[in-house]
Amino acid sequence: MKTRRIISALLALVMLMSLASFASAEEAAAYTQSPYLDGQDLPAVAERLPIASDVMVEEVADIGQYTDYITLMQGGSSKWGPGKPTEEALFRFRTDGTVEPNVAKGYEVNEDCTVWTIHLREGMKWSDGVPFTTEDCRFFYEDCLLTGFTGKSAWEAVKAADENGEMQLAKFEAVDDYTFTMTFASSKPEFLRELAINGKWFFAPKHWLEEHVAVYKDENKTAEEKDAYAQALGFSDMKALGNSYTYYYWIVVGRPTLRAWQIDGDFNAEMCVWKRNPYYWKVDAEGKQLPYIDELHFRRYSDDSQALLWIMDGTADIGSVALADVDTILASDAKVNLVEWSSTSWTSQSMQLNLAVKDDLKRPLFQNVNFRHALSILVDRAQIASLIDNGYTDPAQSAPPEGAQGYDPEWTKKWTEQNPEEAAALLEGCGLVKGADGFWAFADGTKLTLNLQYQNEADAALAELLKNDFNKAGLDVTTRMYDRSIMEEMRAANEHEIVLNYENFDTVSISLRPDYFVPLRDYCVWGTAFGLWYLNSLDGKGREGAVEPPEDVKAMLEIYTNMKNATTSEQKEELALQLLECFREGIYEIGFTSANPAVYAVNSAMHNFREDGIACDEFRDLGLANFACLWVEK
Amino acid sequence: MGQYILKRVLTFIPILLIMSLVIFFIIQLPPGDYLTSYVAGLKAEGQIVDESELDSLKERYGLDQPWFTQYFKWMWNIITRFDFGYSFKFEAPVWSTIASVLPMTIVVSLVTMLFNYLVGIPIGIYSAVHQYSIGDYCFTFIGFIGMAIPNFLFAILLMYGTYIWTGTAFIGLYTSEVLVGLQQGTMQWWEVLGRGDFWGRMAIPIIVIGTSGTCGTLRSMRAQMLDELGRNYVLCARAKGVSERRIVYKYCLRAALNPTVSGLSGVLSHIFNGSTISAIVMNLQLVGPMLYEALKAQDMYLAGTILLVMGFLIVLGTLLSDILLACLDPRIRFSGRRAE
Numbered sequence: 001m002k003t004r005r006i007i008s009a010l011l012a013l014v015m016l017m018s019l020a021s022f023a024s025a026e027e028a029a030a031y032t033q034s035p036y037l038d039g040q041d042l043p044a045v046a047e048r049l050p051i052a053s054d055v056m057v058e059e060v061a062d063i064g065q066y067t068d069y070i071t072l073m074q075g076g077s078s079k080w081g082p083g084k085p086t087e088e089a090l091f092r093f094r095t096d097g098t099v100e101p102n103v104a105k106g107y108e109v110n111e112d113c114t115v116w117t118i119h120l121r122e123g124m125k126w127s128d129g130v131p132f133t134t135e136d137c138r139f140f141y142e143d144c145l146l147t148g149f150t151g152k153s154a155w156e157a158v159k160a161a162d163e164n165g166e167m168q169l170a171k172f173e174a175v176d177d178y179t180f181t182m183t184f185a186s187s188k189p190e191f192l193r194e195l196a197i198n199g200k201w202f203f204a205p206k207h208w209l210e211e212h213v214a215v216y217k218d219e220n221k222t223a224e225e226k227d228a229y230a231q232a233l234g235f236s237d238m239k240a241l242g243n244s245y246t247y248y249y250w251i252v253v254g255r256p257t258l259r260a261w262q263i264d265g266d267f268n269a270e271m272c273v274w275k276r277n278p279y280y281w282k283v284d285a286e287g288k289q290l291p292y293i294d295e296l297h298f299r300r301y302s303d304d305s306q307a308l309l310w311i312m313d314g315t316a317d318i319g320s321v322a323l324a325d326v327d328t329i330l331a332s333d334a335k336v337n338l339v340e341w342s343s344t345s346w347t348s349q350s351m352q353l354n355l356a357v358k359d360d361l362k363r364p365l366f367q368n369v370n371f372r373h374a375l376s377i378l379v380d381r382a383q384i385a386s387l388i389d390n391g392y393t394d395p396a397q398s399a400p401p402e403g404a405q406g407y408d409p410e411w412t413k414k415w416t417e418q419n420p421e422e423a424a425a426l427l428e429g430c431g432l433v434k435g436a437d438g439f440w441a442f443a444d445g446t447k448l449t450l451n452l453q454y455q456n457e458a459d460a461a462l463a464e465l466l467k468n469d470f471n472k473a474g475l476d477v478t479t480r481m482y483d484r485s486i487m488e489e490m491r492a493a494n495e496h497e498i499v500l501n502y503e504n505f506d507t508v509s510i511s512l513r514p515d516y517f518v519p520l521r522d523y524c525v526w527g528t529a530f531g532l533w534y535l536n537s538l539d540g541k542g543r544e545g546a547v548e549p550p551e552d553v554k555a556m557l558e559i560y561t562n563m564k565n566a567t568t569s570e571q572k573e574e575l576a577l578q579l580l581e582c583f584r585e586g587i588y589e590i591g592f593t594s595a596n597p598a599v600y601a602v603n604s605a606m607h608n609f610r611e612d613g614i615a616c617d618e619f620r621d622l623g624l625a626n627f628a629c630l631w632v633e634k
Numbered sequence: 635m636g637q638y639i640l641k642r643v644l645t646f647i648p649i650l651l652i653m654s655l656v657i658f659f660i661i662q663l664p665p666g667d668y669l670t671s672y673v674a675g676l677k678a679e680g681q682i683v684d685e686s687e688l689d690s691l692k693e694r695y696g697l698d699q700p701w702f703t704q705y706f707k708w709m710w711n712i713i714t715r716f717d718f719g720y721s722f723k724f725e726a727p728v729w730s731t732i733a734s735v736l737p738m739t740i741v742v743s744l745v746t747m748l749f750n751y752l753v754g755i756p757i758g759i760y761s762a763v764h765q766y767s768i769g770d771y772c773f774t775f776i777g778f779i780g781m782a783i784p785n786f787l788f789a790i791l792l793m794y795g796t797y798i799w800t801g802t803a804f805i806g807l808y809t810s811e812v813l814v815g816l817q818q819g820t821m822q823w824w825e826v827l828g829r830g831d832f833w834g835r836m837a838i839p840i841i842v843i844g845t846s847g848t849c850g851t852l853r854s855m856r857a858q859m860l861d862e863l864g865r866n867y868v869l870c871a872r873a874k875g876v877s878e879r880r881i882v883y884k885y886c887l888r889a890a891l892n893p894t895v896s897g898l899s900g901v902l903s904h905i906f907n908g909s910t911i912s913a914i915v916m917n918l919q920l921v922g923p924m925l926y927e928a929l930k931a932q933d934m935y936l937a938g939t940i941l942l943v944m945g946f947l948i949v950l951g952t953l954l955s956d957i958l959l960a961c962l963d964p965r966i967r968f969s970g971r972r973a974e
Contacts, residue, residue: 071810077723077927078675153684198682234727236720239694244725264818268724268734270806270919271813297814301805302914302923305790309803315810485932488674489666503677515682523677535685 031055031287034066036294037278045289048129048279054105054121056282062607063286064631069295070317070603073307079248079267082274082298084623086250086259089200090118091192093619095612097405097508099196103203103258105178113187113567114160120178126256127277130207134174140204141172143213144246151243157194160184161565187567190512197512197618204246205256216242260291260628272298282628292631311336317603317632318622323392323596336601341613341624343598346505347398347591349384349462351375351452354496355588356529356547361442362497365430367550369586374426376415376590378473379466385593388461398505398591399584405509405573406580412594415587420473427473439476449476454500455487462500462592492522494529494545505589508618511563511576517583518560519553526588527553556582605633642953646946653945654709654938661934661941662701668722668932669697695722708935719935723928728939732921736906737823738807739920742839742913743905749844750851755894758855762863763882777852780845785912789842793916796838804835806917839916843909851894858890888962895958902951903944 033045042048049055074081091099091107101107103124108117124132141158144150146169159167168185175181182191195202215221215229216238223238230241249255251267258281261274274296282290299315301307308325310316312334321329326338353366353375365371381395399411432440432448441447450470452463463479470477482490490496502525507513515523519530529547534557536546549557556579563575583589598615600622608629615621669691673683692698696707711717718728761770797803808816809831815821826832862868863886871881910922921940928937960966 151687151690153686236725237694239690240725266734266817268726269817270808271810271817273814273817297810299810299813300917300919302917302919305915306793306803306805306917309793309797309805313797313801313803315802483664484674485666485671485930486664488670492670521684523682 031283031289033278033289034276034292034294036066036068036276040278042278043129048125049283049289050121050123050125050281054123056102056105056121058282058284058290058626058629060284060608060629062631063284064288064292064607064629065633066288067293067630067632067634069297070293070606070630070632071297071299071310071315073310073316073319074272074298074300075302075304075307077268079251082263082267082272082296083248083250084620085625085627086261086274086296087200087620087623088258088260089196090202091196093193093196093508093624095614095619095624097193099192103201107192109191113189113191114184116182116184116188116191117175118180118182120180121281122178124258124281125279126205126207126258127262127279128205128208128256129279130205130256131177132203132258133177134180135177136203136206137180138172138174139206139210139213140202140246143217144204144209144242147213147217149213149216149242150246151239152247155194155198157191157197157199158182160186160188162186165565186565189567189569190572193509193512200620203258204249208256209245212241212245261296270300272300274298280628284629291628293627296627311601314603316601317606318609318625319601320622321599321601323390323599326599327390329601334601335604337604337606337609339600339602339609339611339613340597341600341615342401342403343595344401344404344506344508344614344616344618345595346400346589347396347593348389348393348504348596349501349592350398350504351466351498351500351590351592352502352526352588353498353590354494354525355527355553356494356549357497358494359497361444361446362448363547365432365442365448368430369552370426371430372587372590373415374423374430375470376587377417377419377426378423378475379469379590379592380418381416381592384462384465387465389593389596393593393596396591396594397587398589400580401595406577406584408584411584414584415590423473427475434474439474447476449478451497452477452479452500453482453487453490453496453498454479454502455482455484456501457481459500466500491525491528494547496525496528499525504591505583506616508614508616509576510579511572513618514560514563514579517588518556518579519549520557520560552582552586603632607631607633639953639957642956646949649949650942650946651709654942655705657941657945658701658705658708658934658938661929661932661937664932666932667697668695668934671931672722704934708938718939721928721933721936723931723933723936728936731936732924732940732943735919735921735924738918739908739922740905741827742807742836742843742918742920743908745836746840746843746847746909747901747905749840750847751894753844754848754851755855758852759859759882759887761852761856762859765860773852777849780849781853783845785842785846785909786915788845789838789912789915792838792842804838806919807832807835807839809835839912839918842912842916854893855890858893859886862886862889892959892963895962896955898955898958899952900948902954903947906947907940907944 031045031049072082072085088103090102090104092102093099103120105119105121107119109115120132120134126132145152145154154169158170160170162168162185170188171183173181173183184191215226218226226238230236230238233241235241235244245252245255250257250259251263253263253265257277260277260280262277264273264275266272276291276294280290284290299310301310304322307316307319308328311319311321311329312332314335321338329336329338353372355363355367357363357366376397385391385393385395395416396412397414397416399408399414400406427440431443433443435441435447439447452466454460454463460481467477467479487496487502503516505517507516510517514520517524519527519534521531521535522528523531527549529545530549530553532543532546533548535541536543559575559579559582563572563579566572566575602609608631609625613624669688673688676683696704708719711719720726721728721731724731757773761773764770793803793805808826812821812826812829812832816823816826868881868886871885906921907925908918908920908922910926913920914923914926925937925940928940
């Protein structure tokens with residue numbers, strides 16, 4: 001905790017210093033550019049940047065040299081692989097969970113948090129040199145997001161409840177070319193943080209997109225005509241076009257961007273080259289236009305062993321490393337630094353019981369908190385930490401990690417002491433009886449069998465260790481691996497029972513990202529069918545398979561509803577802590593070990609790669625490394 | 635002969651139709667559909683997909699319709715417009731998705747196949763003619779090792795070996811420089827074939843994919859030759875003073891090639907498909923790994939098309955190998971004539 005405070009103090013200092021450097025940059029205004037751009041037909045660098053007072057000056061530890069390229073690795077087809085490291089949001093997260101202006105220059109908010117005024121940077125340009133203004137924000141919000149062109153529903157970030165409790169969309173108003181306001185029906189204290197999470201970008205190049213949007217909105221055209229239009233551009237239909245151009249837009253070749261690099265070639269190719277944006281709007285303290293790196297090369301691999309070899313032979317400059325491979329890299333003569341980032345995960349090895357399980361005998365049993373207590377104290381956690389996590393983690397309960405909202409050292413120790421005698425008493429208290437065969441059974445004599453289900457081969461070891469511990473205590477256990485899609489289908493049909501390492505609890509803040517914790521829809525695995533019940537209770541649609549939750553879960557859902565409608569940050573925080581208390585009481589995810597750190601192998605000649613990062617989706621994972629400031633010493 | 639070929643070609647059509655139906659049905663068999671795996675992927679990345687989005691995606695992909703409706707639509711577009719549909723996963727028309735990996739697939743398959751026959755057949759003959767010699771034992775030993783080592787393991791070992799020996803792991807067929815060139819369009823795939831580094835890297839797939847096939851060819855060639863060498867006509871030919879070389883190459887080899895030639899029926903499909911698991915391990919972007927990805931994601935139009943083309947090539951390959959066999963083996967020709 002202390003270190004976090006120090007870090008925040010340091011950050012504040014850095015911010016102050018950067019403010020000071022704003023002034024110096026204004027005076028100097030002698031901007032320089034990468035030699036990569038020399039000879040290209042471009043206006044002078046000062047003309048490409050925003051006006052001097054609005055240029056963003058990144059405070060970097062080491063002022064850099066321009067670097068021709070770095071190689072990164074891309075496994076699978078996730079568009080977020082290159083998406084996150086290159087992302088530019090209106091507001092971006094700091095590691096303390098607060099946000100700072102990025103694409104936006106700043107903001108103001110009125111007293112009751114209903115009107116947010118956002119300032120943009122004057123003179124900022126898209127990568128094709130066209131000015132970036134509030135009209136691009138309005139266009140994205142009104143013409144792309146609210147019309148459904150993006151293929152996504154409008155984010156929670158732009159909704160607030162009116163006096164009748166109905167969710168209303170915020171009203172966009174452009175004040176001038178560089179200022180706009182968002183007006184909410186009620187107080188929206190967390191607007192910026194919510195925007196930083198699910199409305200990461202709030203702008204689109206109108207000049208490039210408007211003809212496509214016009215076709216999409218054209219009421220005189222039939223759906224077939226619109227699809228034919230999209231097919232001519234290489235898409236299956238109009239919706240695919242919209243989703244691609246405005247949501248996964250960073251992999252669209254030729255689309256103007258505000259990012260530091262722009263894709264130049266097929267995303268699915270074996271190698272994908274990203275080239276620097278000549279109009280990028282950030283500089284370092286010496287006035288060098290960022291990014292330092294001219295090109296990003298994303299190289300595709302199909303098997304994890306290839307990624308490991310590329311790290312070892314120096315092909316890749318940055319790569320994520322599995323804990324099991326750390327020793328291999330240390331033993332090799334790879335010229336890399338291993339950087340450990342902490343994680344916001346609650347645990348690295350977990351088990352979740354489906355509290356809404358179909359079996360009528362098991363359902364009340366799983367809902368009984370004493371049963372979960374008994375299972376938790378039957379497990380030898382030290383063994384799991386040493387055998388599965390190679391000693392990188394400690395025995396622990398699933399709980400918010402140090403530094404996160406709701407952290408409490410007592411919670412991390414709750415129900416972690418192995419105690420078979422106490423467990424036996426608890427099981428008896430749950431109405432189970434031990435049969436002549438030495439196995440626990442229900443009161444009516446039906447044998448109790450726990451079905452452990454998992455989807456990764458790596459979890460087979462955990463399943464076997466748990467089976468061993470449970471068997472010793474007289475609990476019958478089966479273990480089985482399922483393909484991910486089958487597991488997903490089982491979850492949707494409420495056919496899962498006890499799942500291992502399936503969407504472990506992981507968030508910076510439960511109030512910003514409650515979906516995997518609280519059964520709001522069919523998301524959270526410990527109560528998928530409760531989520532359906534909750535949805536039904538909201539809109540009365542009567543979805544099939546809904547299961548009414550027990551009282552403790554209903555109480556949790558009520559706290560969530562209040563939290564969503566809270567009008568001040570303090571209220572939200574207070575309710576979030578109450579919500580966390582529910583998790584502490586109920587232990588809906590039984591954790592066995594503390595969270596794993598995220599390990600990155602970074603070329604040892606690379607500068608400015610931060611060592612104090614936190615790997616989580618909200619902070620954009622590797623994107624937190626601020627790629628525009630990285631450079632490699634040659 | 636002409637009538638026979640025509641008859642065979644005509645029977646293609648119902649066979650292919652039935653095959654496509656079975657393929658489509660089987661792809662749809664596992665629970666869930668493309669959306670299940672798509673949404674699972676999004677969730678793994680921390681994205682939220684709500685109900686209305688899911689419904690609209692279902693409608694967009696036509697997944698809300700029963701599978702046979704989807705099948706007939708797909709077939710209808712293939713027959714009327716030669717349109718194989720749209721790959722969900724790669725977000726591009728199926729045919730262009732396959733075409734992007736097809737040239738290299740054919741190159742890799744042809745090269746490994748050539749290696750297979752050029753090495754397997756002569757060694758098989760040598761081993762048969764010099765049965766129980768030291769050479770025979772050596773080749774047999776190597777042959778068994780080649781057959782016994784799983785391809786994927788062999789590939790990993792060789793890749794690791796190249797890292798240890800050269801400092802650079804030979805992963806995939808191209809160096810970074812070539813890949814950038816290919817992606818930026820400053821280099822075409824056929825230009826790559828003239829590069830030394832390409833063939834250096836090609837050695838691994840040849841050794842890995844080639845050895846197991848080669849060892850199979852070698853063993854069957856040796857057995858067949860031994861069979862033939864013991865026949866009475868060989869004894870007779872020897873008695874008449876025919877040279878040993880003539881006996882082996884003109885008579886025995888021709889007869890011994892029969893199983894190898896009938897094995898050609900699967901070759902066409904193999905050229906198209908390549909080796910799947912080894913290709914994944916070696917990071918070769920070929921049709922095989924693409925099929926694997928498509929099946930995993932239940933991207934049914936892409937998987938269906940690849941399987942359909944493979945099926946077509948197997949049927950075609952069978953026909954070609956039958957014709958070849960008839961040319962090669964007079965007994966088959968004569969038996970056909972006798973029946974007439």
